[in-house]
Amino acid sequence: MLTEQEQQAIGEELRHYPQPRAAVSEALKIVQRHRGWVSDESVRDIGAALDLTPAEVDSVATFYSMIFRRPVGRHVILICDSVSCWIMGANPLQAHLAATLGIQPGATTADGRFTLLPCACLGACDRAPALMIDDDLHVDLTLEKLGELLEKYA
Amino acid sequence: MDRPLTQHIRPDREPLTLREYEQVGGYQAARQALQAAPRDVTDQVLKASLRGRGGGGFLTGQKWSLVPPDDGSGQPKYIVANGDEMEPGTMKDRWLLEGQPHQLIEGLLLGAYAIQARVAYIFLRWDYKLAARRLQQALAEAYAERLLGAHILGTDYQLDMVLHTSAGRYMCGEETGLLNAIEGRRANPRNKPPFAVTCGLWGRPTAINNVETLCCIPHIVQRGGDWFRSLSRSPDEGGTKIYGVSGRVRHPGLWELPLGTTARELLEEHAGGLRDGYVFRGLLPGGASTDFLVAQHLDVKLDFSSVEKAGSRLGTGTMVVLDDRTCPVGLVLNLMQFFARESCGWCTPCREGLPWLARTLQALEDGQGTSADLDLLDAHVQTIRMGHTFCALAPGAMAPLGSALKYFRRDFERHVADQRCPWRAP
Numbered sequence: 001m002l003t004e005q006e007q008q009a010i011g012e013e014l015r016h017y018p019q020p021r022a023a024v025s026e027a028l029k030i031v032q033r034h035r036g037w038v039s040d041e042s043v044r045d046i047g048a049a050l051d052l053t054p055a056e057v058d059s060v061a062t063f064y065s066m067i068f069r070r071p072v073g074r075h076v077i078l079i080c081d082s083v084s085c086w087i088m089g090a091n092p093l094q095a096h097l098a099a100t101l102g103i104q105p106g107a108t109t110a111d112g113r114f115t116l117l118p119c120a121c122l123g124a125c126d127r128a129p130a131l132m133i134d135d136d137l138h139v140d141l142t143l144e145k146l147g148e149l150l151e152k153y154a
Numbered sequence: 155m156d157r158p159l160t161q162h163i164r165p166d167r168e169p170l171t172l173r174e175y176e177q178v179g180g181y182q183a184a185r186q187a188l189q190a191a192p193r194d195v196t197d198q199v200l201k202a203s204l205r206g207r208g209g210g211g212f213l214t215g216q217k218w219s220l221v222p223p224d225d226g227s228g229q230p231k232y233i234v235a236n237g238d239e240m241e242p243g244t245m246k247d248r249w250l251l252e253g254q255p256h257q258l259i260e261g262l263l264l265g266a267y268a269i270q271a272r273v274a275y276i277f278l279r280w281d282y283k284l285a286a287r288r289l290q291q292a293l294a295e296a297y298a299e300r301l302l303g304a305h306i307l308g309t310d311y312q313l314d315m316v317l318h319t320s321a322g323r324y325m326c327g328e329e330t331g332l333l334n335a336i337e338g339r340r341a342n343p344r345n346k347p348p349f350a351v352t353c354g355l356w357g358r359p360t361a362i363n364n365v366e367t368l369c370c371i372p373h374i375v376q377r378g379g380d381w382f383r384s385l386s387r388s389p390d391e392g393g394t395k396i397y398g399v400s401g402r403v404r405h406p407g408l409w410e411l412p413l414g415t416t417a418r419e420l421l422e423e424h425a426g427g428l429r430d431g432y433v434f435r436g437l438l439p440g441g442a443s444t445d446f447l448v449a450q451h452l453d454v455k456l457d458f459s460s461v462e463k464a465g466s467r468l469g470t471g472t473m474v475v476l477d478d479r480t481c482p483v484g485l486v487l488n489l490m491q492f493f494a495r496e497s498c499g500w501c502t503p504c505r506e507g508l509p510w511l512a513r514t515l516q517a518l519e520d521g522q523g524t525s526a527d528l529d530l531l532d533a534h535v536q537t538i539r540m541g542h543t544f545c546a547l548a549p550g551a552m553a554p555l556g557s558a559l560k561y562f563r564r565d566f567e568r569h570v571a572d573q574r575c576p577w578r579a580p
Contacts, residue, residue, distance in 0.1 A: 016316045018356055021338040025321050050338075063340040063498075064321030066280045078281070082242035083442055084400035086488045087480050120324060120492060121242040121442075122281055125400035125472065126407045135283045 002045045006030055010049055020050040024060050028067045037068040065119065073108040073115040075153040079131040082121035088128040094118060096143050100150070114153070156385055158373040159366070159394060160410040163253030169288055172295040175256040181301060183375035184260050187267055188309050195268035199371065201379025203392040207246075208236055208327070208364030209440060209469045211458040220351040221269040221359045230272035232360040234336070235262050235368050237278040237285070238320065238327035241441035242492055243474040246396040247365040249408050251278070251285035254369075255292035259315065261368035263301065264375055266313050269361050274315040277332055280322040289317050324496035328545050329362050331498065342500040343545035366396055387414030388457040397456065399425035401475030402432045408472075414460070418452040421475065433478040436561060440469020442489050443550025445557035446476070466557070481577035482562040483569055486555050487515040493551035503538045504548035510534075511555065518566065521574035528566055531559060 002010070009030045013023040027046045031038055038061055040054075047057045061067045068076075079094050094105065094116075101109050101116060108115040124130040127139035133153055141149075162170055162178050170178070187195050200215030221231065235258060239247040250258060258276070266274045278286055293315060296302045304312045323341050325331040330344035333354050354360020370393055374382045383392035395413040397420050400406045404426030411420070417437065421427065428434050436446045439456060445466035447454065454464045461468040476485060494508035511534055517523050535556035538548045559566060568576050 016318075017336075017338075019337070022336060024338040025335070026318075029319075029321060059340055060338065064280075064323050066322035081488075082492055083438075083474055083485065083488050084243050087401050087474070087477075087485070119322075120240060120496060121244070123239050123245040123248045123279070125243050125245045125474070126398060128400060128406070132281060137281075137284075 002031070002042075002049060003034065006034055007049065010046075021052060021056075024050055024052065024057060025064060025067075028057075028061050028064075032068060037071045071108070073112050075113060075134055076115045076117060077131060077133050078117050078119040078122070079105075080120070080122045080124070080129065081118040084121070084125035085129040090129045093129050093131075093141060093143065093146070097146060100146070114150075155412070157394060157410040158377075158385075159250065159257070159369050159396065160253065163249065169252070169254050169292070170256060172256060172292065172299060172301075175254070179376065180256055180372070181260055183372040184263055184267075184301065185307055187264055187375050188307050188311055192268050192270055195264055195371075195375055198374050198379040199268070202370075202374045202382035203379075203386075203390060204367065204370055204374065204382065205391050205458050206364055207366035207370075207395070207471070209241065209443075209467070211468065214363060214367055217351060217363070218265065218268050218361055220349070221361055222352060224270060229358055231269060231358055232355045233262065233266045233269060233271040233274045234332065234355070234360060234362045235274070235276045235365055236327065236329075236332060236362055237276060237282070237365045238332065239279055239282075239365070239470075240324045240327050240496075241443065241470050241472075242489065243400055243438060244398070244441045244470040244472045245400075246398050246408055246470060246472050248282060248285060249396065250365055250369050251282060252288060255285070255289045256296070257369045257372060258289075258365055259292055259296055259302075261371035262315065263306075263313060264371045265361060265363060265368055266315075267311060269359070271361070272312060272314065274313060275336055275355075276315065276317045277326070277336065278317060278319050279326070280320050282319075286317065286319050293317060323498075324492075325498045325545075325547065328547065330545070332362060333360065340498065342498050343547075345544070385412055386457070387412045388455055388460065390459065391457050395456070395471050397424075398472030399475060400472070401437075402429050402477045402480070403427065403475055404429055414455040414457040416453050416455055417447065417473070420456065420473065421452070425475075428475070428477055431479075434475065435478050435480075435482070436476040438469075438474040438476075438554060439466050440471050440473065442474075442492060443467075443546070443553050444469040445553045446561055448561050466553070479577070481519070481575055482558050482565050483515060483518055484575065484577065486558045487512065487519055489554050490515055490551060493547065497547060501544040501548075503543050504551075507534060507538050508548060508551055511551075518569045519575050521569070521572075523570045523573075525567075525570050528559070528570065531555060531566075535559065 013026040130139045204214045205211045325341040326335045331341035335341040350360045398408045436448045490512040497504045499505040
């Protein structure tokens with residue numbers, strides 16, 4: 001069941017488009033903002049709210065990289081692995097991060113604190129290498145800076 | 155030197171509020187334009203010879219001229235600011251979006267007025283959180299001051315402007331993929347024709363323009379197409395350009411410079427040349443999907459026609475520099491992995507071809523390549539081209555590969571001969 005708050009937020013989005021379907025990516029993000037991820041049940045609920053089949057909702061949910069169809073940690077680390085960051089040392093950075101957290105890219109730490117996801121160019125190429133944790137962009141990273149940075153996300 | 159787009163952007167500070175923006179001449183162009191015929195805006199933009207800054211380089215005025223007049227159906231026309239900016243190596247629109255959101259809103263309002271659109275969407279990539287916050291704030295200010303909504307500036311013109319933040323996928327930047335994304339579908343490409351200008355969002359005429367392109371419009375309207383054209387160093391293309399440099403240079407960054415600034419000036423004077431101990435080998439002039447240029451091209455003017463003559467594309471105008479301590483095969487592999495991952499899977503050459511090429515390049519990097527692999531790479535560059543695929547994604551992926559095979563052939567051959575990547579420790 002969508003909460004009243006979620007329903008209201010989705011209703012707001014509907015006003016921006018001539019057809020309810022267009023609000024589907026916003027609806028998915030609204031649910032994700034409240035619950036961290038999008039479950040099968042939420043896919044059905046969003047479908048019901050927008051007059052779409054669960055398959056139609058899921059076809060969108062699985063297409064976009066920032067819709068999570070599995071639970072993620074409290075904090076999501078998006079580490080850029082595109083060309084400028086790659087030149088500037090994104091690979092060793094990612095390896096270091098994976099080793100520090102004790103997980104493979106794509107996985108979540110056992111304590112549910114971090115999920116590590118490699119991602120496409122973050123548009124901070126002049127300040128490479130870069131990553132995002134939740135909504136925050138961090139740039140000009142070094143191995144030394146990483147440890148300090150992670151401490152800020154409990 | 156005139157830097158109309160960025161002169162009021164203050165580093166590390168909040169962007170200009172609506173009031174501050176108006177104090178430096180903001181929304182004057184809108185006030186001027188809305189008192190005159192919509193066609194006047196398009197005419198000035200045509201005179202300015204403004205070519206689209208998203209990478210396509212289509213003449214903006216011409217695009218707007220192709221939008222049909224109102225058909226009396228009562229159904230709206232649309233305009234979209236493309237702020238997807240997911241081309242690897244590209245960070246220029248972020249500067250404008252975060253730095254001066256009102257400039258984009260005014261440019262989009264002017265574009266909307268020119269084609270008589272009733273709804274405008276700002277399509278922003280998911281990751282640009284700061285830009286989203288600042289745009290929402292600026293939109294709220296503009297609505298409060300009746301610069302958006304009904305009866306804009308006391309006229310009969312009505313425009314709703316909506317921020318649409320996506321959910322992350324390179325395909326959304328492709329024009330027809332973007333239309334599907336806004337409509338709430340997978341961002342697969344659509345067949346062309348019909349083109350978006352006649353049949354876009356919900357089957358209605360839709361103009362799609364890049365963020366930087368739209369940011370030029372208030373200045374063109376206010377100071378005239380001829381003035382804008384004179385900012386450029388190239389005869390047939392007007393304006394300044396936001397150029398960028400990333401890679402192992404002394405000062406990576408972004409600069410607003412006259413269109414037609416040479417690659418050498420950008421690289422050496424602005425970016426400070428390569429870092430100590432590194433030697434220049436090549437550059438991608440405008441993002442991941444452009445062909446390499448090398449030392450012999452450094453004096454090429456970075457405008458659309460000159461870069462095309464040199465065998466590449468200006469693209470987004472943000473260059474990625476390849477140095478001598480970076481393996482060109484590894485770099486192309488990185489790009490191919492990106493394109494393979496971002497392929498929407500709609501057509502076979504892209505869905506099957508790109509992962510195959512990524513695996514072949516990986517084999518070369520891992521010391522398992524054969525000379526037949528180089529033939530296979532060559533063959534794909536010839537085969538995966540426009541006309542054989544649904545959209546430009548896969549042909550775009552061939553640009554760096556094909557040009558790397560041309561300019562860095564010996565490096566590919568060494569991977570085969572030595573059975574290892576020469577840049578990796580043995």
